[in-house]
Each structure stands twice: as C-alpha cells, then as structure tokens.
Amino acid sequence: MVAGRPLFSIVLLFVSLGARLALGLNQEGLFLLSIKRGLSDPDNALATWDERAETPCAWRGVTCESTAPHSVTALDLSNSNLAGPFPSLACRLPRLLNLSLSNNFIGGSLSPLSFSSCKTLQFLDLSQNLIVGALPETVADLPDLRHLDLSTNNFSGAIPVSYANFQRLEVLSLFNNLLNATIPSFLSKISTLVELRLAYNPFQPGPVPSELGKLTGLEVLWLSGCNLVGTIPPSLGLLKNLTNLDLTYNNLSGLIPMSLTRLENVVQIELYSNKLSGPLPDGMGAMKSLERFDASRNMLNGSIPHELCGLNLASLSLYSNQFVGGLPEEITRSTKLYELKLFENRLSGPIPAGLGRNSPLVLLDLVGNQFSGELPGDICKGGVLEELLLMDNELTGNLPESYGSCQSLIRVRLRNNKLSGVVPAAFWGLPHVYTLELAQNSFSGEILPEIARAKNLSQLTISENRFSGEIPKEIGEVYNLDQFSGGNNQFTGPLPESLVVLSQLVKLELQNNKLSGELPSNIQKCRQLNELNLAGNRFSGQIPAEIGSLPVLNYLDLSSNLLTGTIPSQLQNLKLNAFNLSGNRLTGGIPPSFNNEMYNSSFLNNPGLCSDNVDFLRPCNRASSSSGLVWVLRSIFILAGLVLAVGLAWFYWKYMQFKTSERKKDLDKSKWILTSFHKLSFREDEVLDCLDEDNLIGSGGSGKVYKAILSNGETVAVKRLWGSLKAEASGDYGFEAEVKTLGKIRHKNIVRLWCCCTNKDCKLLVYEYMANGSLGDVLHSPKAGLLDWPIRYKIAVEAAEGLSYLHHDCVPPIVHRDVKSNNILLDAEFGAxxxxFGLAKILEAAFGKGGNSMSAVAGSYGYIAPEYAYTLRVNEKSDIYSFGVVLLELVTGKRPVDPEFGESKDLVQWVSSIVERKGPEHVLDPRLAGCFMEEMSAVLNVGRLCTSPLPISRPSMRRVVKLLLECNFEAKVKPPSSKDGKLSPYYYEDASDHGSVV
Structure with a gap:
C-alpha cells in the first residue's frame, strides 16, 4: 500500500485536472463548489454557482479583481439562510480580503485552524449565526485584519488574551453572546481600535476598565448590558475622538464624571438604566458636537443645566429621575430638537413658550411632572409633531387654536391637568391621530361633527370633563375606533346607532352622563365589544336581548338607569366578569344562570324582580294557605306540563323534518364552491348536513364552530363565518387571511385546514377536529387538573415550534397577530x-425591520405587545410577546388579565413585581407538583424574556424553541437567571438595531 501511494496521487492529480478541463472552472471555483456542497441551501441561494462557468466571478456573493488573474477578493453570503459548519476552505482563496456569512445558520465551534490560511483577510463578519464554544484565538494572528464581527452568536468563556495582539484591528464586535468572564483591560493594547462593541454579554460583575482611556482613536464604545458596577472611570474623558458612548443597562453608580465634558467630538451619550446619582456635571456646554443625551432611569437630581439646553441638541432624554426646577428657556434655541423626554421627574414652572418654534419637534413627553401655565402655542410650528404627551401635570388655560392645524399628530395625551374651554373644531378631526386623551380636565362644549375626519382614531378618552350636548352621529364614521371613554360628563340625547355598529369597538364607557332614550337593538353588530358601561344615565325601555349575542363581552354595567321589563334570558350566553343591572325598574324573575349568590349585588334596587335563591328579593312563587288548592294547582300544572312536553316533542320532530327538507332545497338552489387544500375523503353535502345547533361547540368574534361527524367516521370542525358575502364586503372577518395563510401551511403544530366552501350567502372553513378544545378553555376551567406539568411543557414546545415555522420557514414570513391561549388548540393527546389566522399578516420584504403599520390595534387584551399598542407596527416581535404571555399562563395558571393583579396591571406586570420582590416560586401554579419547580422556573424565565418591554430584548422564535428544549427534565443547562429571579441580559437579540449605535 505504501508503494502504491505515489501512483495513486498521480492518478488523483490526473482525475482532478481532467475534471477541471472538462468543467472549464479554475481552482478558486472548485474551492467554492466544495464550500457549496458542505452547506445546506434550502432557499437555493447558491443557484448561480454553476460548475460549467470558467470563473466564479459572476456568481452570487462573489467579487473578483478587475484585472487578471481575476482572483476572488470578497465572498459575501450574508442573509442567505445557509446552514452547516464554518467553511474553512474559503481561506484557501489566495487573495480573499472580505468574508461575510452574517445572518445565516452557521453552527458548531471554530477550530484553532479555522483561519490559519486567511492571511490576506481584512474583513470578517460571522455575526447572527449559531456558533458555539470559545472565541477563536488564532484570528488575532491575521496581520491585516481590520474588521472582526462575531456578534449575536453563542460564544462563551473569556475574551482570549491573544486579542491584545491585533496589529491593525479597527472594529471589534462581540456583542450579544454568552461571554461570561470580566471585560479584560488588555483590550487597551489594541491601539488601532476605532469601534469596540461588547454589549449584552453576561460578563462577571466588574468595573469599566479604566485602561480603555488609552484607546485614543476610539470613536464608538458600546458596553450596554455588561453587568458593569462601580463608577464611570474619569479616564474615558481622554477619548478625544469618541462620538458614541453607550453604558446603558448596567449597575453603574455614583456621579457622572466631569471629565466627560471634555469629549468635544461626542455626538451621542447614553447612560440610561443605571444607578447614577447626583447632579449633571458642570461644563456640559463644552460638548459642542453633542446631539443626543440620554441619562434616563437613574437617580439623578438637581436642576437641568442651562448650558446643556443651550447646545444644539436633537434629542434630550432625562426621564424617570428626580430633577427639580424649571425647563431652561435655552432649549428653545435648538434648531435640531426633534425629541424631548423628561417624564417622571419633579419639574415645575411653565413650559417655555417658544418650544418648537425653531426646531422640527416630533415628540414631546413631559408626563408626570408639575408643569403649570398654558400650553405653548408654537409647539407644532415645524409641522412634524407626532406625539404630544403632557398628562399628569398642572397645566391650565385653553387648547390653542393652532393645534387644530397640526396634521402630523398621531398621539395626544393631556389627561389629568387643569385645562378648560372648548376644544377647537379642527382638533376633533385631525386625520392621523389614533390616541386622543383629554380625560380629567375641565373641557366644555360638544363633540363636533368634524370628528368624522379622524379616520385613524382608535382611542378616544374624554371622561371626567364638562362636555355636553348630543354625541354626533358622525362618530360612526370613525371606523377604526376601538375605545370610547366618555364617562362623567354631561352628554344628553340618545346613544347614536352609528356608534354601536362600529366593527372595531372594544370598549364603550359613557357612565354618569344624561343620555336618554332606548338602547339600540342593533348593538349585536358590534361584535368585538368587550366592555359596555352605560351606568348612571336615563336610558329607558327594555334591555335589548341582542346584547346576549355579543361573543366577547365580559363587562356589562347598565345600573342606575330607567330600564323596564324583564331581564333577557339571552344574557346568560355571555361570559361576564362584571355584571350590574342595579337601580333600574326591572320586573320578573332572574334568569337561572344569574339566580345565585355570585350575582347578589347585580340586581339591587329593582323592586319588581323576584328570585327563589337571592335573599333580598321576594320569592317568585308564594305559598297558599290552602293545601287542597295547592294540590289542585299542582295537578293542573303537571298535566299541562305533560301536554306541553308531548306537544314540544311533536313540534321538534316536525321542525327537524322541515329543516332537513329546507336544507336540501337550499343545497339544490345554491351552488357551492369547494376549494380543497388536502386530499379529501368527504363531500361538501356531508359537512352541510352537520350545521345544526345540536352540533354547535363554540361561538366567537368571527363566527360559529360546529362538530361534524362524517360518514367515514372522521370528525372535523366547521367554522361558519358571520354574515353574508355582501355584509362582509367591507371586512370579511378574517376569511381571506385564514384561507391564504392556512391553505399553504404544512406543519404538525399548525391546525390543518382541509377545505373551504363558499356560496353567495355563506362561507365555511373545515378544519381537523381538536378533541380537547383550546388551551385557554382547559387551563382556566375545572379541567385544568388534566394539565400536569409534563403536558403543559409539551404544549409550550409544540406551540413554539408552530410559531417558529411561521416566522422562519414561511417565505415570506407570517405574523399571526393574535397569539393567545384560546388560539392554541389541543388534540385528543393534548398535542398543540x-x-x-384571521388577523395574520404576511411580512413582505418591503416592510423592512419595522414591520407593517396597521390602522388600529388588533389582537386580544393582555396579549398585545406594548410597542404594538402605541406604534401599531407589526412584526414578529409582537407575536413573541404574546407567546411569552401564554408561557406565563402555563406556569402560573392565571389569566392574562385578572382583578387579582390590581388596577392597570396585567399578568406580565404582576409576575415581574412578585418575582423581583419575593422570587419566582411565589408565582408558580400551586396546583402542580413541587418536584417540577426547577423546570417551571426555567420556562418562567423564558416567558419573562419573551415579554420584555423592549422588542430588541426578545429572542427570535427559533431561539425560543431552543431555550424551551433546554428546560426539559434531564437538561443540565437552564435558561440563566440570577438568584433573585431577574433575567440575565445576555439573551438580548437583534442588538444591531439598538438605537445607541451611530
């Protein structure tokens, strides 16, 4: 064998040369083809890598020299969905200068020899992959390397000592990894560094190395979320070229050193979310280049320096501190100011009258201070003001007429001030405003018909003022309105019918006014209505039975009116958390479902009501003194009952015969269109025969759901959507979204849509039948005992895999937009x-990272991500927040919104407050066995991570699946948390989008 090796080598050489001559491809092309064979390419991103080419210079991602020998100088395969190990063969390209594999699924670890042949490399970007293990030490041996980006991977351990030996490195990006030693001082030896980015790593607690002050060429220093403690070293003031300093999300304390004021070239300083104290340093006026300064969420005090406000700032954020005194007049001189956030301080005095006069002010947030005086009239002179947030102050005077011409406004919050006067007519009709909050002031006058122009208005909150007159019918033209809170005013007249038919309306609060007339019977068209409060008015007539058909109503208060008649039995269809009909003129018996002690306080002060179970009401059947008469009457009733029973049975039999014949007639008359998405073993007439109320298993905001047992023994679920095709012309209740989305999805954890049936009057969706209903129905009912922890964990993982498929494996990606426990269905084995998908949206590439902008908030209360509710921006991070709420439900056993949490709190806030004060064990579901405490705590941490208020801090769904799998019962690696239950910062994702990076 040894003697044969030279012969074998010669044969191999000839084979290689023969192949090369046959293909016409040069050696560099052969190297690249080998790289292609070693990678998984599901999107066929490397389709242009054709072996028939002479050179690879025309291939996607390949750049060559312009002159002979046309060697490959750059290989950029970023954002290509490639998977596999690091292609070390790329280093065999002799003149390679640039290698980028960013945002793929490159995994495994990097061997010490991975870069041994990359001697010419100047630019290396492996960010946003799945690489594990230690950072590569030998990369420091590359003599010409200038840019090294290994961010957003899973590197762990310490930064190698060899990194002190970089000769020409200018950019070092290691943020968003699992590095867990301390930040080493030897990085100061890389004298050529221009950018140092180490943010969001779980470093051991330690100080900012003072030696970093030696990096005199440094322009960007990003150390967010690095577990930094101690004070900010004065040596950072030596970084004369620094333009961006970011030390946010740490535990730094003490004073801001005065030496920082010597940073003459600094453009941005971000110090928020630390424990810094004391006043701002003197001499800030020397920082002539400073445009953005953010020291929010600290313990700073004193006054805001005049010299700071005298700079030509673009953004000033000092919120959640303890500043006192006034806002310096110098702030009005800035010609760049677009953002001023000073909320939650103790600032007082007037708002400078010239604010906004000379600058393109976009956002003004002074909430929660003690500002007084009148509103500045020129605040929107630049014509770009979008957010005016001044609530919880002591402002007085009228709303300036000039505000009515501020067409750019989208959010106005002036609640809880001392403002008065009439609201300008044009202000009611601002076209882009989606939040208008004027509550708790002394405004007067009427809501004017101009409100019809406010086509984007979603939340109208004007309660606790002195508004009067009738509510104009034009409010019904505000089609996106989902919340109208107008209680405690002086409104008169009837409730406009145009208001109660708004399809998006979720909350209607008009309590304690002088409204009169009868309640509109067409209120059943308001199918999203969740809260209805009309207490304390003068409504008369009967309670409309149609209220009982509102599918999601859970708060109903009609107390203290002049309502008469009986309580409609249809109200028993509602699932009410709050119910009050007290103080009316109702008569008759209380419907059986309400005839118990739970509703004792719901019917007070209705003398005409009776009940055999509620103590304070008279009995409905008074006993007679004559027992003989009682016996006779009883006999008569029994006989009448028998006759009635026989009659009803006969009538039901005849009715079913008639109904069956009518259905057959309809089938003959109507032409049904069947669209199938899988091979079917049934016909549409089998499905139609099962659309009977006896088979009804659910009713929701979009329609009714029936259980259909087919002739082949298979069971399916049929959703019949509300309304006819004509009625749905303006909004099809999610039919198109459901069909387009589910019709093309194939995944074991996405409910299967068998087919859809349509005719001119009806739309049906036929799904696989899920025997155990929804997770929400089981988890929050007496059946919750069926869900032990292993089953809950299984549901969490499977639901996460389904969402991960939507976000990462569908092209283009799909955002669900209504993730909640009631939309996670369970089969007979509790598979999830x-x-x-009625609200689902496809994220086209054109939407970019920000996502699509919706005209109004969609989703379910308790599950909506905070940034979605305020910005209406749709992206996958909204789904991740909602899924985090589901995880918290599984771990705690509690609903997303519950009176137990206190006013203005939801499950996320409740969990956070309890965990931080008492520890995670105090929120775990007590019904589950204690032996799963560790696993439950791990999933709890994943849920808290998903519900981070900052979208940047939430992991992708693919990573959520990975984290959940690490929470299994045998896993040794748990999602990290500190002993007090607080999340470690190194799970933050997408940090490259962080606002601190210039």
Missing amino acids: RVAD
Missing part, C-alpha cells in the same frame, strides 16, 4: 396546534 396554533389556530385562528
């Missing part, structure tokens, strides 16, 4: 399926 994500369902109900």
Whole structure:
C-alpha cells in the first residue's frame, strides 16, 4: 500500500485536472463548489454557482479583481439562510480580503485552524449565526485584519488574551453572546481600535476598565448590558475622538464624571438604566458636537443645566429621575430638537413658550411632572409633531387654536391637568391621530361633527370633563375606533346607532352622563365589544336581548338607569366578569344562570324582580294557605306540563323534518364552491348536513364552530363565518387571511385546514377536529387538573415550534397577530396546534425591520405587545410577546388579565413585581407538583424574556424553541437567571438595531 501511494496521487492529480478541463472552472471555483456542497441551501441561494462557468466571478456573493488573474477578493453570503459548519476552505482563496456569512445558520465551534490560511483577510463578519464554544484565538494572528464581527452568536468563556495582539484591528464586535468572564483591560493594547462593541454579554460583575482611556482613536464604545458596577472611570474623558458612548443597562453608580465634558467630538451619550446619582456635571456646554443625551432611569437630581439646553441638541432624554426646577428657556434655541423626554421627574414652572418654534419637534413627553401655565402655542410650528404627551401635570388655560392645524399628530395625551374651554373644531378631526386623551380636565362644549375626519382614531378618552350636548352621529364614521371613554360628563340625547355598529369597538364607557332614550337593538353588530358601561344615565325601555349575542363581552354595567321589563334570558350566553343591572325598574324573575349568590349585588334596587335563591328579593312563587288548592294547582300544572312536553316533542320532530327538507332545497338552489387544500375523503353535502345547533361547540368574534361527524367516521370542525358575502364586503372577518395563510401551511403544530366552501350567502372553513378544545378553555376551567406539568411543557414546545415555522420557514414570513391561549388548540393527546389566522399578516420584504403599520390595534387584551399598542407596527416581535404571555399562563395558571393583579396591571406586570420582590416560586401554579419547580422556573424565565418591554430584548422564535428544549427534565443547562429571579441580559437579540449605535 505504501508503494502504491505515489501512483495513486498521480492518478488523483490526473482525475482532478481532467475534471477541471472538462468543467472549464479554475481552482478558486472548485474551492467554492466544495464550500457549496458542505452547506445546506434550502432557499437555493447558491443557484448561480454553476460548475460549467470558467470563473466564479459572476456568481452570487462573489467579487473578483478587475484585472487578471481575476482572483476572488470578497465572498459575501450574508442573509442567505445557509446552514452547516464554518467553511474553512474559503481561506484557501489566495487573495480573499472580505468574508461575510452574517445572518445565516452557521453552527458548531471554530477550530484553532479555522483561519490559519486567511492571511490576506481584512474583513470578517460571522455575526447572527449559531456558533458555539470559545472565541477563536488564532484570528488575532491575521496581520491585516481590520474588521472582526462575531456578534449575536453563542460564544462563551473569556475574551482570549491573544486579542491584545491585533496589529491593525479597527472594529471589534462581540456583542450579544454568552461571554461570561470580566471585560479584560488588555483590550487597551489594541491601539488601532476605532469601534469596540461588547454589549449584552453576561460578563462577571466588574468595573469599566479604566485602561480603555488609552484607546485614543476610539470613536464608538458600546458596553450596554455588561453587568458593569462601580463608577464611570474619569479616564474615558481622554477619548478625544469618541462620538458614541453607550453604558446603558448596567449597575453603574455614583456621579457622572466631569471629565466627560471634555469629549468635544461626542455626538451621542447614553447612560440610561443605571444607578447614577447626583447632579449633571458642570461644563456640559463644552460638548459642542453633542446631539443626543440620554441619562434616563437613574437617580439623578438637581436642576437641568442651562448650558446643556443651550447646545444644539436633537434629542434630550432625562426621564424617570428626580430633577427639580424649571425647563431652561435655552432649549428653545435648538434648531435640531426633534425629541424631548423628561417624564417622571419633579419639574415645575411653565413650559417655555417658544418650544418648537425653531426646531422640527416630533415628540414631546413631559408626563408626570408639575408643569403649570398654558400650553405653548408654537409647539407644532415645524409641522412634524407626532406625539404630544403632557398628562399628569398642572397645566391650565385653553387648547390653542393652532393645534387644530397640526396634521402630523398621531398621539395626544393631556389627561389629568387643569385645562378648560372648548376644544377647537379642527382638533376633533385631525386625520392621523389614533390616541386622543383629554380625560380629567375641565373641557366644555360638544363633540363636533368634524370628528368624522379622524379616520385613524382608535382611542378616544374624554371622561371626567364638562362636555355636553348630543354625541354626533358622525362618530360612526370613525371606523377604526376601538375605545370610547366618555364617562362623567354631561352628554344628553340618545346613544347614536352609528356608534354601536362600529366593527372595531372594544370598549364603550359613557357612565354618569344624561343620555336618554332606548338602547339600540342593533348593538349585536358590534361584535368585538368587550366592555359596555352605560351606568348612571336615563336610558329607558327594555334591555335589548341582542346584547346576549355579543361573543366577547365580559363587562356589562347598565345600573342606575330607567330600564323596564324583564331581564333577557339571552344574557346568560355571555361570559361576564362584571355584571350590574342595579337601580333600574326591572320586573320578573332572574334568569337561572344569574339566580345565585355570585350575582347578589347585580340586581339591587329593582323592586319588581323576584328570585327563589337571592335573599333580598321576594320569592317568585308564594305559598297558599290552602293545601287542597295547592294540590289542585299542582295537578293542573303537571298535566299541562305533560301536554306541553308531548306537544314540544311533536313540534321538534316536525321542525327537524322541515329543516332537513329546507336544507336540501337550499343545497339544490345554491351552488357551492369547494376549494380543497388536502386530499379529501368527504363531500361538501356531508359537512352541510352537520350545521345544526345540536352540533354547535363554540361561538366567537368571527363566527360559529360546529362538530361534524362524517360518514367515514372522521370528525372535523366547521367554522361558519358571520354574515353574508355582501355584509362582509367591507371586512370579511378574517376569511381571506385564514384561507391564504392556512391553505399553504404544512406543519404538525399548525391546525390543518382541509377545505373551504363558499356560496353567495355563506362561507365555511373545515378544519381537523381538536378533541380537547383550546388551551385557554382547559387551563382556566375545572379541567385544568388534566394539565400536569409534563403536558403543559409539551404544549409550550409544540406551540413554539408552530410559531417558529411561521416566522422562519414561511417565505415570506407570517405574523399571526393574535397569539393567545384560546388560539392554541389541543388534540385528543393534548398535542398543540396554533389556530385562528384571521388577523395574520404576511411580512413582505418591503416592510423592512419595522414591520407593517396597521390602522388600529388588533389582537386580544393582555396579549398585545406594548410597542404594538402605541406604534401599531407589526412584526414578529409582537407575536413573541404574546407567546411569552401564554408561557406565563402555563406556569402560573392565571389569566392574562385578572382583578387579582390590581388596577392597570396585567399578568406580565404582576409576575415581574412578585418575582423581583419575593422570587419566582411565589408565582408558580400551586396546583402542580413541587418536584417540577426547577423546570417551571426555567420556562418562567423564558416567558419573562419573551415579554420584555423592549422588542430588541426578545429572542427570535427559533431561539425560543431552543431555550424551551433546554428546560426539559434531564437538561443540565437552564435558561440563566440570577438568584433573585431577574433575567440575565445576555439573551438580548437583534442588538444591531439598538438605537445607541451611530
């Protein structure tokens, strides 16, 4: 064998040369083809890498020299969805200068020899991959390397000592990894550094190395979320070229050193979310280049320096501190100011009258201070003001007429001031405003018909003022309105019918006014209505039975009116958390479902009501003194009952015969269109025969759901959507979204849509049947005992895999937009399926990272991400927040919104407050066995991570799946948390989008 090796080598050489001559491809092309064979390419991103080419210079991602020998100088395969190990063969390209594999699924670890042949490399970007293990030490041996980006991976351990030996490195990006030693001082030896980015790593607690002050060429220093403690070293003031300093999300304390004021070239300083104290340093006026300064969420005090406000700032954020005194007049001189956030301080005095006069002010947030005086009239002179947030101050005077011409406004919050006067007519009709909050002031006058122009208005909150007159019918033209809170005013007249038919309306509060007339019977068209409070008015007539058909109503208060008649039995269809009909003129018996002690306080002060179970009401059947008469009457009733029973049975039999014949007639008359998405073993007439109320298993905001047992023994679920095709012309209740989305999805954890049936009057969706209903129905009912922790964990993982498929494996990606426990269905074995895609949106590439902007908030209360509710921006981070709420539900056993949490709190806030004060064990579901405490705590941490208020801090769904799998019962690696239950910062993702990076 040894003697044969030279012969074998010669044969191999000839084979290689023969192949090369046959293909016409040069050696560099052969190297690249080998790289292609070693990678998984599901999107066929490397389709242009054709072996028939002479050179690879025309291939995607390949750049060559312009002159002979046309060697490859750059290989950029970023954002290509490639998977596999690091292609070390790329280093065999002799003149390679640039190698980028960013945002792929490159995994495994990097061997010490990975870069041994990359001697010419100047630019290396492996960010946003899945690489594990230690940072590569030998990369420091590359003599010409200038840019090294290994961010957003899973590197762990310490930064190698060899990194002190970089000769020409200018950019070092290691943020968003699992590095867990301390930040080493030897990085100061890389004298050529221009950018140092180490943010969001779980470093051991330690100080900012003072030696970093030696990096005199440094322009960017990003150390967010690095577990930094101690004070800010004065040596950072030596970084004369620094333009961006970011030390946010740490535990730095003490004073801001005065030496920082010597940073003459600094453009941005971000110090928020630390424990810094004391006043701002003197001499800030020397920082002539400073445009953005943010020291929010600290313990700073004193006054805001005049010299700071005298700079030509673009953004000033000092919120959540303890500043006192006034806002310096110098702030009005800035010609760049677009953002001023000073909320939650103790600032007082007037708002400078010239604010906004000379600058393109976009956002003004002074909430929660003690500002007084009148509103500045020129605040929107630049014509770009979008957010005016001044609530919880002591402002007085009228709303300036000039505000009515501020067409750019989208959020106005003036609640809880001392403002008065009439609201300008044009202000009611601002076209882009989606939040208008004027509550708790002394405004007067009427809501004017101009409100019809406010086509984007979603939340109208004007309660606790002195508004009067009738509510104009034009409010019904505000089609996106989902919340109208107008209680405690002086409104008169009837409730406009145009208001109660708004399809998006979720909350209607008009309590304690002088409204009169009868309640509109067409209120059943308001199918999203969740809260209805009309207490303390003068409504008369009967309670409309149609209220009982509102599918999601859970708060109903009609107390203290002049309502008469009986309580409609249809109200028993509602699932009410709050119910009050007290103080009316109702008569008759209380419907059986309400005839118990739970509703004792719901019917007070209705003398005409009776009940055999509620103590304070008279009995409905008074006993007679004559027992003989009682016996006779009883006999008569029994006989009448028998006759009635026989009659009803006969009538029901005849009715079913008639109904069956009518259905057959309809089938003959109507032409049904069947669209199938899988091979079917049934016909549409089998499905139609099952659309009977006896088979009804659910009713929601979009329609009714029936259980259909087919002739082949298979069971399916049929959703019949509300309304006819004509009625749905303006909004099809999610039919198109459901069909377009589910029709093309194939995943074991997404509910299967068998087919859809349509005719001119009806739309049906036929799904696989899920025997155990929804997770929400089981988890929050007496059946919750069926869900032990292993089953809950299984549901969490499977639901996460379903959402991960939508976000990462569908092209283009799909955002569900209504992730909640009621939209996770359970089969007979408690396998989980994500369902109900009526709100789903496809994220086209054109939307970019910000996502699509919706005209109004969609989703379910308790599950809506905070930034979605305020910005209406749709992206996958909204789904991740909602899924985090589901995880918290599984771990705690509690609903997303519950009176137990206190006013203005939801499950996320409740969990956070309890965990931080008492520890995670105090929020775990007590019904589960204690032996799963560790696993439950791990999933709790994943849920808290997903519900981070900052979208940047939430992991992708693919990473959520990975984190959940690490929470299994045998896993040794747990999602990290500190002993007090607080999340470690190194799980922050997408840090490259962080606002601190210039």
